[in-house]
Each structure stands twice: as C-alpha cells, then as structure tokens.
Amino acid sequence: MATLWILSCLALAATSTALAGNSKPTNVLFMLIDDLGYADVGYHGNKVGASIPTPTIDELSGQGVRLEGYYVVQLCSPTRTSLMSGRYPYTIGMNAEVIVDGHPSCLPLNASTIADRLLAGGWATSAYGKWDLGMTTWGCTPTCRGFEHFYGFYNAFNDYFTHHVGVGLDFRNDTTPVKDLNGSYFTELVTADAIRWTTHSVKENASRPTFAYLAHQSNHAPLEVPMRYIQRPGCSSIPAVNPSRKMLCGMMAAVDDSLKNMTEAYKALGIWENTVIVFSTDNGGNTDTGGNNFPLRGNKATTFEGGIRGVGWVGGGWTGIQRGVVSNAMIHVSDWYPTIVSGIAGLPVNIPADGHPALDGISAWDAITTGANSSRTEMLLNLISTGSSTTIPGQGAIRMGPWKLLYGHTCVWGQKTPTLGCGSCVSRDQQVHNGPLWEQPLPVTPATSPPFCPNGWVPPPESGKNPLPPPGVDCPSLPCEFTNSTLITGGVFLYNIELDPTEFYNRANEYPDIVHKLYTRLQEFNATNIPQDNSPMDPKSSPSFFGDVWTPWQGDPNPANCARPTPPVPQPEGDCDGLTIAQSCFVKGWASGPKFSGAPLTVRVTIVDGNLQQNTTANEPRKIAGDHGFTVTLDCSKLKTGAQQITVEAFYPPTNVWFPLLHSPICTLNGKVHRCPPPQPSL
DSSP: HHHHHHHHHHHHHHHHHHHHHHHOSSSEEEEEETTOOOOSSHHTTTTTTTTOHHHHHHHHHHHHHEESSSEESHHHHHHHHHHHHHSSGTTOOSSOOOOOOOOOSSSOOSOOOOHHHHHTOOOOEEEEEEESOOOSSSGGGGGGGGGSSEEESSSSHHHHHHHHHHHHEOOOEEEEOOOOOSSOHHHHHHHHHHHHHHHHHHHHHHHHOOOEEOOOOTTSSSBBHHHHTTTTTTTTOTTSSSSHHHHHHHHHHHHHHHHHHHHHHHHTTTTTGEEEEEEEEEEEOOGTTTOOOTTOOOOSSSHHHHHBOOEEEEEEEEETOSEEEEOOEEGGGGGHHHHHIIIIIIOOOOOOSSSSSSOOOOOOOHHHHHHHSSSEEEEEEEEEOTTTTOOOSEEEEEETTTTEEEOOOOOOEEETTTTTEEOSSEEEEOOOSSSSTTSOOOOOOOSSSSSEOSSSBBOGGGGTTOOOOOOOEEEESOOOBBBTTTHHEEEEEETTTTTTTTTTOOOOTTOOOHHHHHHHHHHHHTTTTOOOOOOOOOGGGGGGGSSSSSOOSSSSSOOGOOOOOOOOOOOOOEEEEEEEESSEEEEEEEEEEEETSSEEEESEEEETTSSEEEEOOOOOOOOOOOEEEEEEEEGGGGGGSSSEEEEEEEEEEETTTEEEEEOOOOETTTTEOOOOOOOOOOO
C-alpha cells in the first residue's frame, strides 16, 4: 500500500507539473505607444546620453523579454492595421496613408481582428485611447470590431485636454460622446477607465480571461502634458532651450505612470500572476516633436531603422515567459495576432473567406517563452507602388536574414496629393499648449527647436552631439539640400543589419546577387499589392452635422446596428502591351480582376469604324503571378492603308461593363503604329 501511495503521489505530482507547464496566461495587457523613438525609453536612452526616465518600463522590460529584432510599420494607421488583422497592410489596401478626420477609409470589414477572435473565444475585450482605423460607419469603429468596450477617440490625433480635433469633439465612452472632461489629461483618463473596466470585468466573472488594448496617444503631437510631469527629476534637467524634448520627457513620465498604475491594479485584483504585458511603439520617434531614434538612422515615416525598428518587449507577472532576456528574434507587428490568438489564448486562427490572403503574421510565442528560433526568416517592411507603369515600387523595403533592401525613394510619398519630400534639416516651431492649463509656458521659438533630419542621424539634444545628415546630401549648414539626393530620385540601399544596425554602409554595389534576390522577392509582393484608396475628405463627415462631434457619417445612424459601408466595386486591371504589325498583326496584353489574382477576363479588340472585332480570353501564362495574358490576331490588310484606331477592352461581369485597358486606344497610319491624337473637346 505504501508503494502504491508513493507512486500515486508521484503520478499526481507529474500530472500537476505537466498541467503547470501547459498553462497559459489568462490576461493580456497590450500597451501601444504613439511615435515612441528608440532612445525614448530609459533602457535605450542611457546608452546614448538621453535623459528620458522610464523606471517602470525599464524594470518590467528587464524582468521579461526585450525584443531587439522587432519591426513595426512607418506610420500610425498601417501599424494598427497589421496589429489588428495579422496582415501586412500592403495586402489589404491600408499602407500608404494615415486615416485622418473625414477620410472615408477603414480597416477592411471582412478582415477579422484580434478582438473578434478573442471575443468569440470567451474573452472580455476592451480598447482605450487612439483608434485610427477608420470611422466611416459605425461598423468601422472598435465596438463593432470585437471590442466590448471602448474609451477614446477615432481619429489620428487629438488635443490632450480639450479632446477636440479641428472643429469637433472626438472622445467616446463606447459610442456616447464624452463632453464633460474638458481640461482633464487624456493619458490619465484612459488609464483610469482601463482600470475601472478591468476591475468590473474581473469582479463580474473572475474566470473570464481579459484582453485590454491600451493605445496611448503619447507621444504624438500636439505636445501637451501637465507641468507636474515636466518638473520631475530627469525631465527638469533637460535644458529649456530644448522645449520639445523636455515636454516629450513629461509625456513619457505620464505613460510610465500609466503602466505602473495598471500593474498595481492587476496585482490588487489578484490576476497579476496570470498576466502578460506586450509593450510596443507604433513607429519610430519624430525628431520634429521631441522624439529620438539615435543611434538608429531615420525618423518616423521612413523605412530606415529609426522609422520601423520598434521599441518592444513582453513581460508581466506570468512566469511562463523568459526572464531578463534580450531577444534578437525577427518579429513583425503582424505576428501579435497569431501570437495572442493562438499562442496565448489557444484559439484557432480562423481565416474567413474574405478574399484576402492568409495571415502574414507568424506566432512568436515559442520564441518568447522558450527562446526557440523565430520561425520568421523574412519580412516585408514597406511597399507603396507609384502605379502599374513603374517597374519598381515607389517605396519598397524588405529584410531577409541579416540583409535589408531599400529600393526606390526612401522619403515620404503623399498619395492624396502626389508629392515627394524628405523634409530638411531646418529649425521648426513646435505645437505647445500655452493656455491656462499651464502653470508656466515653455519658451519655444524657431531658433531653439531641434533640427528635423529624418534620413540621417539625430542624437538626443541633451547628449551634446550634432546631427549627421545622410551621405550624399549637401548640408554644410542648416537647412539641408535634398534636391539631387538618391533619397528622392530613387536608389538601391543594401545593409547588413546584424553588422551595421545604424545603416552607415550601403553594400549594394558589393553584393549585386543579394540585391537581385531581395529585389525579386520584393517584386513578388508588388505583384499582389493592393494600393490604398486615398479618397479626399468627405464633406458629409463634418462635425457640424452632428452637434460638433466627430461621428460616423455613412449608413445606419444607430451605433447598435454596426452599419457596414458598401464597398466600392473593385476595378479590373489590365494593360495593352501594344500592337505588332508584321506578316500577322497581334495585340498583346494582360487583363484580370480585381488585383491580379482575380479571374481571367474576356478581352475585346475593336477597330473603331466597326469593320473588325475580335474577342478572346486572357488566360495565357505570364511571368508575374496572377497576371493573365492575352494575344489577339487581327487582319493586317485592314491596317495597312489609311488611319485606324483600335480599342482594347475587358469585360467585367460584376458590373456588366466593358473597361478600356491602359494604353488603349492604339492608332495606326499606313501600316505603322503611332501615338493617338488627343481627344477633341466637344462643342
């Protein structure tokens, strides 16, 4: 009996150990910081002489896994798209622009979010702070995207005290406008509500797991913070001649307090030991508003490391993650979807039949918990095509192993108003709140503001070091001249990130085979790129129609109905490569729709005078995946005398319309192809 008892106890102990080893955290706090630069946290900044004190961030990250191979996207909305959907923003038309007030863009509604999957799996889900994923209809907003509770604003930025952007209030408790908190600091408000709602959720059902998405607006402009944070040790030592840096220090002190208060609340609720914290920036810091990425090169909105190498870490009270580890595993912001849904929650990563590609994200849970090698060997870092007529992306960046390729221009491309600009090393005034909420205004003048040099290296102003402009840019003194730089005109930049993380040495000329390999892969992505719909601001979105409150303006006005906008009918794609006149006459090209991967389309070639019409199906194989080619044979005798005009069209069944292809019509004159004359204006 004694032996049996001992064996039973050993079996029970083994079972308990196995269960403990297989247990998962039941609470996730995801804290996203806006425009957080590489040197804007203490554990990075103290290496380069930066004075931003973040004691709670430093302590919790040091007790967890600091992610030093972590990448985000270069702008706010694209990163949030990738985080929420698990997809590269380039694959679902959300890469090129930030969604700002009144623009009818929205995270595609047939793409599920992290919150959708967790809510379906029984989790309590809540979101706070900045949304910035669209508000065209209620169906675009957080409470219709899987979040049971939302406390924050919909647009890209807001006033931290008045909670207005432009002429309208933008602050919601679920779907109800918050109108009575003018003068209260936003960072403190969202933290308090996150604690309140999490406390309510846990007390209501202690066994229900919780997911809290706390997306702070800090450190995004406008630079606003109560003076009590600026007066703290560390911030107070930053000279007043660097006001934007001094103010950002205060804003980070408020963020650090937010994290401290959240952890204390989780401990008081008795759920800390089952909690994992994921901490991330949305893009690099903006040196024009106090942020800093040194020693990394570049700035927010660029694809140099300073724009996309993200501050990130995983920690918390749950003991299943590694402790005190610095990980160089390749992790992309899209990886959080499968990491949280599958790795933590143990739920299936359900890909709906939504016409979108499978998840681009890869679970990093094993790499975080055990130190296993990352399953990721490459990541697409940026892709903005300037149009189908170009042979290279307008902005393209990809990393494979230690190598990173930037191809094309590396500056900011404006899709709404097609312009290109790198910015320049000029002194700029800052957005500073000098109203009655300040105990004393900070002096800000153009002469005392920091330089903005987004494609070079900008040390923290308190380090005493001078900015270093990018190679090949004429900058003997401010401002810099970018006119003839390859940063604008287009170039090839290849860096070994493991050996040269600060991107000083362009190796493109030394390793053409590696350039070709990465460029080929980049073009494979480019073949299925879905450009963002950059429609202008909709006048119907004006807050003046809704009591001076930013409000979804399309579809059913009832928030409970989660009205979804009617998506525009996708346009087919196609190009007429041209007409060859020889013994036989051939019109060649390609046509499919939509977005290359669609079905082959019927093509019609017509001589305008009606003497000849030929139809075929675009089903010939082409070099680019999903690109459906066609060849139409014409009667050459019809083309060898006089002038002829030929139209080339594709039939698109969803609209029952013939669409002209690019480079159509084609004109001939006495057997030779020539440019068609411009259409004459009608009288």
